[in-house]
Amino acid sequence: QQVVVKKNIQYNQQLIDKLNKPHQFWQTQPMPNINEMDKLKPGPIQLGVLAEVRKDPFNLIEKYEWFNVDLRNEEQAQQVYTLLKENYVEDDDNMFRFDYSIEFLRWALLPPGQYADWLVGVRVNQKLVGFISGIPVTLFIENQQNKVKMTEINFLCVHKKIRSNRLAPVLIKEITRRVHIKNMWQAVYTAGIVVPTPISQTRYYHRSLNAKKLIEVGFSSLSARQTISRQQKLYKLPEEPKTPGLRPMKKKDVAQVTKLLNEYLKNFKLYFKYTEEEVKHWFLPRKDVISTYVVEKEQGIVTDFLSFYNLPSQVINNPKHTHLKAAYSYYNVATQTPIVQLMYDALILAKNEGFDVFNALDIMDNDKFLKELMFCSGDGQLNYYLYNWKLENDMLKPEEIGIVLV
Numbered sequence: 001q002q003v004v005v006k007k008n009i010q011y012n013q014q015l016i017d018k019l020n021k022p023h024q025f026w027q028t029q030p031m032p033n034i035n036e037m038d039k040l041k042p043g044p045i046q047l048g049v050l051a052e053v054r055k056d057p058f059n060l061i062e063k064y065e066w067f068n069v070d071l072r073n074e075e076q077a078q079q080v081y082t083l084l085k086e087n088y089v090e091d092d093d094n095m096f097r098f099d100y101s102i103e104f105l106r107w108a109l110l111p112p113g114q115y116a117d118w119l120v121g122v123r124v125n126q127k128l129v130g131f132i133s134g135i136p137v138t139l140f141i142e143n144q145q146n147k148v149k150m151t152e153i154n155f156l157c158v159h160k161k162i163r164s165n166r167l168a169p170v171l172i173k174e175i176t177r178r179v180h181i182k183n184m185w186q187a188v189y190t191a192g193i194v195v196p197t198p199i200s201q202t203r204y205y206h207r208s209l210n211a212k213k214l215i216e217v218g219f220s221s222l223s224a225r226q227t228i229s230r231q232q233k234l235y236k237l238p239e240e241p242k243t244p245g246l247r248p249m250k251k252k253d254v255a256q257v258t259k260l261l262n263e264y265l266k267n268f269k270l271y272f273k274y275t276e277e278e279v280k281h282w283f284l285p286r287k288d289v290i291s292t293y294v295v296e297k298e299q300g301i302v303t304d305f306l307s308f309y310n311l312p313s314q315v316i317n318n319p320k321h322t323h324l325k326a327a328y329s330y331y332n333v334a335t336q337t338p339i340v341q342l343m344y345d346a347l348i349l350a351k352n353e354g355f356d357v358f359n360a361l362d363i364m365d366n367d368k369f370l371k372e373l374m375f376c377s378g379d380g381q382l383n384y385y386l387y388n389w390k391l392e393n394d395m396l397k398p399e400e401i402g403i404v405l406v
């Protein structure tokens with residue numbers, strides 16, 4: 001009886017702390033907060049000093065230990081897969097949870113130049129209970145002069161059973177230390193939640209490909225006048241794409257795709273510059289992970305390409321379906337084909353690959369096709385964050401964002 005009372009007091013105290021000092025951890029970090037926005041000048045907020053970086057890992061509570069995950073090792077990859085499958089991001093109504101596959105995680109977390117100690121795990125008795133990842137990127141911020149080598153952070157996850165042990169802040173501090181040791185002082189990341197201080201608040205849009213399934217899993221709902229068959233007719237797509245010369249990307253297209261992509265991304269205020277090596281990694285088709293199609297004209301000239309990645313969600317206790325098959329718009333460059341036509345073909349290709357829904361953010365030029373192709377605005381908001389960097393005007397519009405994080 002005493003133990004229960006003690007636990008409740010402790011829990012209530014934590015709630016009171018949260019209400020009194022929200023974002024306790026984030027207030028200690030170099031992120032511009034409201035009142036100092038005006039006096040900070042654009043660029044790094046704190047200048048890092050390599051000599052001052054802690055050489056040893058942060059302390060963990062009793063029995064917990066740091067563990068560098070080797071995703072190439074089948075058993076360790078399984079452990080990360082299971083931790084995420086059971087404990088990663090869910091929607092607000094806890095109906096869906098992301099189910100990133102092992103092959104997807106190898107694609108997302110083993111790019112060229114990756115560091116072995118940037119896939120950070122925490123274990124208790126050989127069981128993985130916490131994870132956070134970083135990959136090296138070169139980000140252009142607001143102009144060509146700000147070319148910043150930094151880390152892209154993702155997949156922060158703590159096992160449901162040990163939440164509020166304050167493990168997440170330690171995972172963030174530890175990966176920050178491992179990035180600082182490499183003499184890098186900035187980071188870029190996204191999250192569905194709002195913590196200090198977003199640089200852009202983007203929205204998800206969804207295009208139905210399999211209306212019946214979306215209703216059966218509760219992703220979509222029918223209003224009074226709507227019926228399933230009317231919805232199916234409304235969202236019906238042709239069997240085959242329209243654009244002549246549209247075909248899966250091959251190795252021989254890498255040089256042309258690299259040129260098209262780097263040229264296109266210069267239009268935005270936040271973008272990566274890709275080497276051919278990186279284009280090979282991020283765009284060459286991988287079954288059930290990434291699909292990329294190019295438009296080849298006469299003499300083998302590639303004028304456009306489209307790409308989308310495969311991120312299924314587990315449907316939590318649904319009698320009929322275990323998964324929602326979702327394709328997510330990745331990067332699309334249309335220099336000759338109208339963007340609406342190119343993306344209409346993307347919907348047809350995704351439907352033919354078996355997807356139930358096609359998701360896209362309102363970033364880059366996406367708002368040029370979202371309405372016309374009957375995307376619906378979702379409840380999901382995705383916030384972009386830059387760690388230790390002050391922008392010229394604090395915020396960027398979604399259409400100024402040129403990076404997609406998976």
Ligand SMILES: CNCCCN(C)c1ncc(F)c(N2CC(C(=O)NCc3cnc4ccccn34)C2)n1
Pocket residue numbers: 089090091092096097098154155190191192204311313324359378379380381382405406
């Ligand atoms: C770097 N990482 C960012 C990507 C993580 N991504 C994809 C994400 N982050 C926050 C979201 F709000 C979100 N949404 C997609 C939209 C959506 O489909 N909402 C219904 C739904 C179906 N399955 C799930 C699983 C989790 C959350 C919502 N779900 C909303 N996507």
